[in-house]
Every structure is written in C-alpha cells, then in structure tokens.
Amino acid sequence: MSEIEQFLQNSIEKNTGILIEEANDNILEREVSPLDLLYVIIDIEKNYRVPAKEILNNITPDSFTIKQISMMIAKGN
Numbered sequence: 778m779s780e781i782e783q784f785l786q787n788s789i790e791k792n793t794g795i796l797i798e799e800a801n802d803n804i805l806e807r808e809v810s811p812l813d814l815l816y817v818i819i820d821i822e823k824n825y826r827v828p829a830k831e832i833l834n835n836i837t838p839d840s841f842t843i844k845q846i847s848m849m850i851a852k853g854n
Contacts, residue, residue: 781847784824785817789843792816800844821846827853 778786782800789804790796793813797804804814818829827850836845 779847781825781850782843785821785843785846788817788820792820797843800847801842803839803841804843805838805841821850825850825853 778800786797786800789809793807793809795807795809797807815829818832821827821832822829831853832846832849835849
C-alpha cells in the first residue's frame with residue numbers, strides 16, 4: 778500500500794470504525810454513515826489540501842475505493 782492509501786485506510790478506520798483491508802474494496806458497500814465519511818474527507822482536505830468538492834465531483838459511487846481516492850489525491854498534489 779502506498780503512503781496515501783495507508784493514510785486513507787487509517788482515516789476510514791478512525792472515523793468509521795471499519796477496517797478496509799483491500800484498496801479496491803468499495804467503501805460504500807459497507808454500512809458507513811455519510812457523516813463519518815465526511816470526517817474522512819475533512820482529513821483528506823487537511824492533510825493533502827484536496828477540496829472535498831473535487832473528490833466528490835470526480836468519483837462515482839461504484840468506484841469509491843481507497844485506490845481511486847488515492848489516485849485523485851496524487852493527481853492533485
């Protein structure tokens with residue numbers, strides 16, 4: 778796992794209580810509250826300065842994975 782993927786995995790576990798073990802697992806297929814996901818997105822904004830709007834506008838529900846989000850963060854930095 779890359780550094781960004783590890784950060785995302787840790788943030789998701791910290792904010793939702795759910796451990797996503799595989800970077801290609803769809804996060805939205807788990808019982809995650811939207812509020813908890815918002816905290817993950819806030820973590821991304823704080824650490825990588827990628828606006829939440831950019832993430833949410835450029836990812837589809839069926840590709841909401843650690844891998845896809847990390848690729849978006851990498852492009853933004």
